[in-house]
Amino acid sequence: MSAEPLFRVRNLQKYYPVREDDGLFNLNFLGEPKQLKAVDDVSFEINRGEIIGVAGQSGCGKSTLGELLVLLQGATGGDIQFRGTSVADYTAAERKAFRRECQIVFQDPYESLNPRFTVSQTVTEPLVVHDIGDAAERDERVREALSDAGLSPAASYLDKLPAELSGGERQRVSIARALVVDPLFLVADEPVSMLDVSIRTEILHLFEDLQEKRDLTMMYISHDLSTINYLADRTMIMYLGDVVELGPTRSVIRDPAHPYTEALLESVPMADPEQGRVGTDRTASDIRGDVPDPVDLPSGCRFRTRCQYATDRCSAEDPTLDDFDDGRQVACFYPVSDGDA
Amino acid sequence: MSSDTLPIELSQTRRATLRRYRRVASDVFAAFRAQRSAVLAAGVLGFFVFLGVFAPLIAPYDPNREFVIAGQAQRLLEPSLKHPFGTTALSRDVFSQWVYGSRVSLIIGLVSGLAVTAIGTTVGVVAGYYKGNVDLVLMRIVDIMYGVPATPFILLLVLFFGTSLTNIVLAMVFFLWRTMARVVRSETLSLAERPFVKAARATGASDVRIITVHILPNLLPLIMIETTIIIAFSITLEAGISFLGLGATDVTSWGTMLELTFSSGAIRSAWWWVLPPGISITLLVLAFFYLSRVVEQISSPDTGRFEL
Amino acid sequence: MSLLELRDVSTEYTTDDGPLRAVDSVDLELEAGEILGIVGESGCGKTTLMKTVLNLLPTNGSVVGGEIEFDGRDLTRLSKSEWQSVRWAEISYIIQNAMNALDPVYTVGTQFVEIIRAHTDDSKATARTRAGDMLEKVGIGRARLNDYPHELSGGQRQRVVVALALALEPPLIVADEPTTGLDVVTQEEILTLIQDMQSELGSAMIIITHDISVVAEVADRTGVMYGGELVEVGDTVDVFKNSAHPYTMGLTNAFPSLADDTARLVSIPGTPPDLVTPPEGCRFAERCPFATAECAEDPPVERVGDRHTARCHYTDQAATFREESAREDTWIRESDR
Numbered sequence: 001m002s003a004e005p006l007f008r009v010r011n012l013q014k015y016y017p018v019r020e021d022d023g024l025f026n027l028n029f030l031g032e033p034k035q036l037k038a039v040d041d042v043s044f045e046i047n048r049g050e051i052i053g054v055a056g057q058s059g060c061g062k063s064t065l066g067e068l069l070v071l072l073q074g075a076t077g078g079d080i081q082f083r084g085t086s087v088a089d090y091t092a093a094e095r096k097a098f099r100r101e102c103q104i105v106f107q108d109p110y111e112s113l114n115p116r117f118t119v120s121q122t123v124t125e126p127l128v129v130h131d132i133g134d135a136a137e138r139d140e141r142v143r144e145a146l147s148d149a150g151l152s153p154a155a156s157y158l159d160k161l162p163a164e165l166s167g168g169e170r171q172r173v174s175i176a177r178a179l180v181v182d183p184l185f186l187v188a189d190e191p192v193s194m195l196d197v198s199i200r201t202e203i204l205h206l207f208e209d210l211q212e213k214r215d216l217t218m219m220y221i222s223h224d225l226s227t228i229n230y231l232a233d234r235t236m237i238m239y240l241g242d243v244v245e246l247g248p249t250r251s252v253i254r255d256p257a258h259p260y261t262e263a264l265l266e267s268v269p270m271a272d273p274e275q276g277r278v279g280t281d282r283t284a285s286d287i288r289g290d291v292p293d294p295v296d297l298p299s300g301c302r303f304r305t306r307c308q309y310a311t312d313r314c315s316a317e318d319p320t321l322d323d324f325d326d327g328r329q330v331a332c333f334y335p336v337s338d339g340d341a
Numbered sequence: 342m343s344s345d346t347l348p349i350e351l352s353q354t355r356r357a358t359l360r361r362y363r364r365v366a367s368d369v370f371a372a373f374r375a376q377r378s379a380v381l382a383a384g385v386l387g388f389f390v391f392l393g394v395f396a397p398l399i400a401p402y403d404p405n406r407e408f409v410i411a412g413q414a415q416r417l418l419e420p421s422l423k424h425p426f427g428t429t430a431l432s433r434d435v436f437s438q439w440v441y442g443s444r445v446s447l448i449i450g451l452v453s454g455l456a457v458t459a460i461g462t463t464v465g466v467v468a469g470y471y472k473g474n475v476d477l478v479l480m481r482i483v484d485i486m487y488g489v490p491a492t493p494f495i496l497l498l499v500l501f502f503g504t505s506l507t508n509i510v511l512a513m514v515f516f517l518w519r520t521m522a523r524v525v526r527s528e529t530l531s532l533a534e535r536p537f538v539k540a541a542r543a544t545g546a547s548d549v550r551i552i553t554v555h556i557l558p559n560l561l562p563l564i565m566i567e568t569t570i571i572i573a574f575s576i577t578l579e580a581g582i583s584f585l586g587l588g589a590t591d592v593t594s595w596g597t598m599l600e601l602t603f604s605s606g607a608i609r610s611a612w613w614w615v616l617p618p619g620i621s622i623t624l625l626v627l628a629f630f631y632l633s634r635v636v637e638q639i640s641s642p643d644t645g646r647f648e649l
Numbered sequence: 650m651s652l653l654e655l656r657d658v659s660t661e662y663t664t665d666d667g668p669l670r671a672v673d674s675v676d677l678e679l680e681a682g683e684i685l686g687i688v689g690e691s692g693c694g695k696t697t698l699m700k701t702v703l704n705l706l707p708t709n710g711s712v713v714g715g716e717i718e719f720d721g722r723d724l725t726r727l728s729k730s731e732w733q734s735v736r737w738a739e740i741s742y743i744i745q746n747a748m749n750a751l752d753p754v755y756t757v758g759t760q761f762v763e764i765i766r767a768h769t770d771d772s773k774a775t776a777r778t779r780a781g782d783m784l785e786k787v788g789i790g791r792a793r794l795n796d797y798p799h800e801l802s803g804g805q806r807q808r809v810v811v812a813l814a815l816a817l818e819p820p821l822i823v824a825d826e827p828t829t830g831l832d833v834v835t836q837e838e839i840l841t842l843i844q845d846m847q848s849e850l851g852s853a854m855i856i857i858t859h860d861i862s863v864v865a866e867v868a869d870r871t872g873v874m875y876g877g878e879l880v881e882v883g884d885t886v887d888v889f890k891n892s893a894h895p896y897t898m899g900l901t902n903a904f905p906s907l908a909d910d911t912a913r914l915v916s917i918p919g920t921p922p923d924l925v926t927p928p929e930g931c932r933f934a935e936r937c938p939f940a941t942a943e944c945a946e947d948p949p950v951e952r953v954g955d956r957h958t959a960r961c962h963y964t965d966q967a968a969t970f971r972e973e974s975a976r977e978d979t980w981i982r983e984s985d986r
Contacts, residue, residue: 099544103543104539
């Protein structure tokens with residue numbers, strides 16, 4: 001494994017200005033202009049060849065993070081370094097080259113494909129955009145990509161329209177489209193959550209194989225910790241724009257350090273009628289209250305309003321992501337684990 | 342470069358395209374079968390197109406020719422073999438006017454429709470895709486256009502710049518594009534947020550490519566429906582303008598025919614002169630409206646499929 | 650006597666390609682107060698089954714065989730007006746994508762009262778009190794009666810819809826994919842809510858879902874559907890732990906578990922059958938690793954345990970099958986190797 005991380009993200013921010021029509025000055029309690037802090041000062045690294053999982057509830061910023069990393073959205077602060085160079089320094093040509101090396105697969109198989117394009121057109125498009133190969137070469141690469149994505153025999157799929165395919169097949173086409181340019185990095189944003197549970201397995205297997213055979217680095221975004229547990233080497237837990245825990249998946253899942261991680265694990269579904277949900281003795285109802293309004297975040301630690309361990313310190317200071325134990329980082333003053341699991 | 346927008350030259354692809362055309366054709370037939378009124382509408386439209394295209398061959402006389410027999414102007418004659426639709430107050434043959442009028446109405450409709458589509462779509466797509474300041478400026482212009490009452494201003498424009506058919510069409514297009522722009526912009530906004538467009542951006546496709554290859558084709562159903570409606574509307578609008586006396590002076594349209602029946606006072610008595618243009622305008626506009634419903638049905642996704 | 654009994658129920662849709670038998674000869678029983686989960690992939694017929702029971706089939710669908718006995722009446726023979734009195738007061742349902750099921754231009758209270766009054770003789774005042782009580786019960790609070798749907802969060806809207814289904818305290822509630830599309834924490838909340846409400850009211854419940862974890866967590870009994878047929882049904886613990894049908898075994902082994910992350914997940918190869926021309930004999934045979942020539946004949950419904958049946962020729966070998974089906978390579982077809 002190469003020492004240089006593929007991505008180095010430092011203090012990444014994505015803030016959206018909020019305009020409300022209540023006639024006031026759109027200022028929050030402290031007199032600052034109101035903003036939605038979708039991604040708030042996030043720092044981490046992604047190593048070559050690993051699958052990093054990003055988990056959290058809806059609205060935690062994980063999808064935004066994925067889009068920021070593939071430059072689908074522009075960051076409002078912070079820095080992303082890809083292979084040692086900051087993306088902010090890219091020329092137009094370098095940017096385009098970046099887009100070839102980093103791809104993304106979205107959640108909705110029904111909306112991810114142009115309804116008027118055949119499978120062949122969809123998967124060929126990246127090759128056209130980057131002017132790769134001639135007609136024959138492109139044909140070859142498209143067939144290979146379709147086959148790698150599990151659509152076999154590739155030839156029978158080429159002329160199909162999305163409407164003729166099942167959800168699982170469409171998702172594979174999206175994956176083939178991402179693979180056809182031989183990318184280094186793939187963001188998968190909830191790729192299986194809209195698929196039948198029985199089909200998810202195949203897609204998960206596919207990602208595993210891709211990591212192995214193509215040395216593909218991946219960011220796998222999901223709210224379902226059981227699929228992240230299966231797939232990811234390291235895992236990042238996000239809450240309202242912040243990373244609250246980050247570390248080897250095994251440690252994070254087996255021995256959660258942050259109270260939110262603990263709570264999240266409580267809600268993971270289990271296909272075992274004799275066990276309730278996995279986790280500690282706490283039940284999900286121990287998370288008190290609703291998720292706070294992301295525009296009006298609580299002072300200090302943003303999880304404190306729902307955390308049963310919160311103290312005064314938690315409303316006064318906002319914990320930063322600090323080293324916890326071997327390879328792990330937690331943003332909490334009172335981690336619920338002893339570490340070194 | 343042609344390979345920029347076409348896929349790989351597989352004979353399979355060509356065959357598939359043919360299959361798709363056949364499927365579209367059968368969809369079209371099915372839609373027509375489902376709505377009998379649309380078949381009628383298509384028939385009506387076909388009829389008027391035929392009239393318009395072959396006007397010189399069908400009309401027995403020059404529409405402007407004044408008939409004088411033995412010093413006697415042949416005014417307001419009832420229908421006869423010589424003049425199947427009778428004559429006007431200016432001794433002209435109504436039938437010939439009517440036939441040529443069909444040509445005029447269709448030209449007005451189609452030219453306005455296409456021009457409005459071209460301008461409105463361009464503005465709408467640019468505003469909806471680029472958003473930000475571009476959108477702000479363009480939509481301000483559209484809003485201003487909306488603030489102006491169309492008919493009075495078209496009348497003013499025509500008054501100032503002259504009553505030729507070209508001017509009337511230009512004046513109408515000047516106002517009608519605003520609706521198309523708004524409709525297209527709103528649809529573009531939602532299309533641009535759909536994952537497949539985001540995917541294309543992530544792949545590195547240029548804006549131009551995304552707009553031409555991804556957005557415009559998916560706007561097509563909406564545009565087709567809107568255009569059909571705009572065509573119907575411009576025909577009506579022109580008739581209205583003409584009826585108010587500001588119609589084209591260089592050609593005879595159905596609208597100017599009606600205006601003359603009114604201003605000459607013959608409107609209540611010369612039914613042979615009033616009915617043809619009156620009924621024709623109504624039929625043509627209705628035909629377009631019914632066709633727009635068929636277009637909508639063809640372009641909408643298949644509904645009513647059961648779920649398992 | 651059971652609250653709900655389906656006997657040999659079959660439902661067909663007329664399509665351009667011929668009749669499509671979406672539900673084929675289903676036998677089901679539901680006792681009062683029981684939660685039954687119906688699980689299966691897209692296209693297995695579970696939604697059609699639900700629509701059949703609720704009399705919500707589209708115009709091209711019809712019940713072509715069997716009876717549905719509910720509380721002494723045959724639901725397939727009820728008239729429209731009779732259904733009016735049955736619906737909501739006796740059988741209600743929680744709609745899929747519940748969050749978007751509320752009309753945005755009316756307040757929650759108005760919609761609630763309307764539904765109550767449509768099915769009972771309550772006065773406006775009584776209905777409103779009832780509505781308020783229900784909202785209190787689901788944890789939202791009476792004050793929300795005056796709010797519009799957009800003023801509530803997604804989770805709260807979900808609860809409103811659950812409250813609506815429970816408003817008239819019907820003996821049977823049908824929930825159609827109540828947790829699909831929700832993230833895990835909200836899922837947990839809604840399932841807990843449904844469970845609590847159900848046990849408080851004592852209603853029976855049918856939950857339709859493709860997610861076996863929902864069924865595992867909440868249902869007393871489970872029915873597995875495949876290709877329009879009910880291939881296995883029994884107490885949930887039995888169906889999961891002593892699965893007798895290979896498809897069930899495949900399903901349970903395809904689920905990633907937090908407890909055991911070393912297991913390689915199983916995936917069932919192939920696709921569900923075409924229901925316009927269903928295959929002869931067992932419909933799962935094409936994808937089943939244990940199929941033999943005998944499977945070309947319709948498998949009988951065998952009793953495998955107390956209130957536990959499965960549609961398979963080889964239920965006597967279920968224990969062996971269970972072991973083998975836990976291994977990933979059992980499911981890899983010869984043709985795919």
